[in-house]
Amino acid sequence: MQPLSLGPASAPTPHPEAPARGPRRDPAPSRLTYRVHRMWLTPLYRALLRVGLPTFVILTAAGWFLSDPANRLAISDKVAEIRRSVETRPEFMVKLMAVDGASPVVDAAIRALLPVEFPVSSFDLDLPAMQAKVAALDVIAAVDIVIRPGGVMAVRVTERQPVAVWRTREALELIDATGHRVASLADRAARSDLPVVAGRGADQSVPEALALIRAATPLADRIRGLVRVSERRWDMVLDHGQRILLPEADPVAALEQVLALDQAQDLMSRNVTHVDMRNPLRPTLRLAPPAVAELRRIRSLSLE
Amino acid sequence: MTELYQQQRAMRAMRRAAMQRGVIAILDIGTSKIGCLVLRFDGPEQFRDADGVGSLAGQSAFRVIGAATTRSRGVRFGEIDAMQETERAIRTAVQGAQKMANTRVDHVVATFSGASPRSYGLAGSIELSGAAVSEDDIARVLAACEMPPIGEGREVLHAQPVNFALDHRSGLSDPRGQIGNRLSVDMHVLTVDSNVVRNVVYCIKRCDLEVAGIASSAYAAGISALVEDEQELGAACIDMGGGATGLSIFIKKHMIYADSVRLGGDHVTSDISKGLQVPWAIAERIKTFYGGVYATGMDDRERIEIGGQSGDWEKDRRTVSRSELIGIMRPRVEEILEEVRDRLDAAGFDHLPSQQIVLTGGASQIPGLDGLAPKILGQQVRIGRPLRVQGLPQATTGAAFASGVGLCLFAAHPQDEWWDFDIPATSYPARSLRWAMKWFKDNW
Incomplete structure (x- = not known):
């Protein structure tokens, strides 16, 4: 029996010359064949046999294989070995470290911080962690660690530039324009080119301090430093114990006012201990005690 | 009567289930061949909401996706004679059709020609x-x-x-x-005959199939071979099968009479076999290749090697002229047609306004039948072929498949029968229950 599209089925072969064949086999499917064929055409069975059964067999075999710890170990060993052999290929090896943009001291510090035994596979280098480690140094503003072709680990570093010396109760610190600590300073004289700031919160407004120092150029040789008062305004300290108390708002203008007075009337070379500019509309002078006495004397003279 | 009603209703329910699943098989249990077609109901007609017959006479609802035919075994006169053999033949046909359709069918609409309707x-x-x-x-x-x-x-x-x-x-x-x-x-x-129907149903059940409908093959052949105006105006369809010749009379698109003559193409073959002393298979082959009902002078000179597979050289080398063959075939064909004529007369066919007669079925393909039939049946005779339905393979479009194709149409759009209507609720409790239901429906 065939489908009709394949032509007529079971045509008798009565040609006289044809050799007589045995009894024609009955082409009818047996009951079992018929049932199996029908079952095979059932979508559920079909899906089960074509997808379900192979999946089940594969999963069972895999599960049975993996249930033995020795097999698992062998697989993980094999994987590790292959991984190792790929990682240790010369293409992936890092042979040396190059540090760019660092002063010799920082260079040495970075090399001490990253104790890497070269040559090493680039897969074993944890670049983000190393970068974080280097970036944790105060002196480092930015760091960029890359592995260049040719097996070089390049550490590109931007150092912080110290702009002021911050005197705290404990120590002298170098700070940069953002107020971040750069390094400790053992001796003020080692960086006499940098202005000194003091007081709590002085590191928070370094740019303002620098602006004041720049504005006070005519008094440059007399400036001892700037003191942050109450974390809100600056005092400029000159030699001979003189102080210029600057306001919170627009201190540069107030300072320039004082400088103008100094230029015109030689204010700061007089016996004045404090120039109080906290209220810029009402500058106030505090005189040294002898000067006060002299002033009072002169006033009484004129009154009499 | 109620039992029959329930059975037929169960078959209709089965047919609806098959429609929902979208696949149904057609089984034509004939005397000479068993054909199986697998229909898939997925056409646009399936989702049409309007009433009435749709385009292509409602046939676009389905498509033939599998077809197989096999030599029939164990069927005589359109009735099951050897059940085991028939079951094997049905299995063969169903399996072939399933294989071509690549789907499993569980519901079968069957037809058979015998059972003395x-x-x-x-x-x-x-x-x-x-x-x-x-x-x-x-x-x-x-x-x-x-x-x-x-x-x-x-x-x-x-x-x-x-x-x-x-x-x-x-x-x-x-x-x-x-x-x-x-x-x-x-x-x-x-x-x-209820035994015949029971045998058919039992045979189909033994093939793990559910019967979703049973139709007379004369009726099925009529709805596929008669064109619409013939069905409307009055016509008879004569389905000349292998073991039985069915006839059905239609008017106003309804079958009003059906009968069957227990004579068919197989009797012609057996006449040839007896007359020429050849095996059945050779007689069948000679009939299909050289058969006819009108002898001409040319046929006297045409010699047919008949063979015999007997091993005797003299016997296997016999020849016969085609007119001798026709001389054997013609009386039998005439007998069949005269028998049909008697049945038509008994049914009062000559009182119909239009007396178109359509011959179909495998035995209607005898050459010359269109000349012989009008002499016996009347002037308006034509040889009919079944309607073309979508997806039907070329090999199954012949006249021999008229009842199979008709059964496709029957499965797609069965005519309302008595059991399609509910039994009227005449007894008091049932009616009051129905009223209660109606009251519930109306108020909620």
Whole structure:
């Protein structure tokens, strides 16, 4: 029996010359064949046999294989070995470290911080962690660690530039324009080119301090430093114990006012201990005690 | 009667289930071949919401996706003779069709030609209670038909209302919704031997298939081989099969008479086999290759090597002229046609307004039959081929598949039969229950 599209089925072969064949086999499917064929055409069975059964067999075999710890170990060993052999290929090896943009001291510090035994596979280098480690140094503003072709680990570093010396109760610190600590300073004289700031919160407004120092150029040789008062305004300290108390708002203008007075009337070379500019509309002078006495004397003279 | 009603209703439910699944098989159990077609209901017609027959006479609802045919075994005169053999043949056909369709079928609509069908015309009438005719009234009028004595061991195969009359207006095809006082119906009932039907159903069940409908092959051949105007105006379809010749008379698109003659192409073959002393298979081959019913002078000179597979050289080298062959075939074909003529006369076919006769079935392909048949049956005879349905392989479009194709149409759009209507609720408890249900439905 065939489908009709394949032509007529079971045509008798009565040609006289044809050799007589045995009894024609009955082409009818047996009951079992018929049932199996029908079952095979059932979508559920079909899906089960074509997808379900192979999946089940594969999963069972895999599960049975993996249930033995020795097999698992062998697989993980094999994987590790292959991984190792790929990682240790010369293409992936890092042979040396190059540090760019660092002063010799920082260079040495970075090399001490990253104790890497070269040559090493680039897969074993944890670049983000190393970068974080280097970036944790105060002196480092930015760091960029890359592995260049040719097996070089390049550490590109931007150092912080110290702009002021911050005197705290404990120590002298170098700070940069953002107020971040750069390094400790053992001796003020080692960086006499940098202005000194003091007081709590002085590191928070370094740019303002620098602006004041720049504005006070005519008094440059007399400036001892700037003191942050109450974390809100600056005092400029000159030699001979003189102080210029600057306001919170627009201190540069107030300072320039004082400088103008100094230029015109030689204010700061007089016996004045404090120039109080906290209220810029009402500058106030505090005189040294002898000067006060002299002033009072002169006033009484004129009154009499 | 109620048992039959339940059985037929169960078959209709099965057919609906098959429709929902979308696949149904057609099984034509014939004497010479068993054909199986697998239909898939997925056409646009399936989702049409409007009433009535759709495009392509409703055939675009389905598509033939598998077809197989096999030599029939164990069937004589269109009836199952050896059940095991028939079951094997059905298995072969179903498996081949399933394989081609690449899908599994569980529901089968079957047809067979034998079982000595007998037609009865029934009439019934009721007084209408309400104004308009309702579905329930139709059920009542169908139930009001007087059942003729159909005999012991007979069963109703088709019970189709063919005509409704409302008061003095007759010829209504669907009286539902119309207004009148008295509704009467003419019903055509076709009965067959119950044993034959039982055998067929049992055989199909043994193949793990569910019977979703059974039809007479004469009816199925009629709906596929008669064109629409022939069905409307009156025509007879003569399905000349292998073991039995079915005839069905249609008018107004309803079958009004069906019968079967227990003679067919196999008798022609057996005549040849006897007359020429050849095996059955060779006789069949000689019939299909050289057969005819009109001898000419040319046929006297045409010698046919008949062979015999006997091993005897003298016997296997015999030849016969084609006119001798025709001389064997013609009387048998004439006998079949005369038998059909008798049945048609008995049915009163000559009173129909149009007396078109359509010959179809495998035996109608004998050359020259279109010249012989008018001499016996009347002038309006044509050789018919079944309707073309979508997806039907070329090999199954011949006249031999008229009943198979008709059964496809039957499966797609069965005519309303008696059991398609609910039994009228006449007993008091059932009616009160229905009222309660209606009250619930109306109020919630």
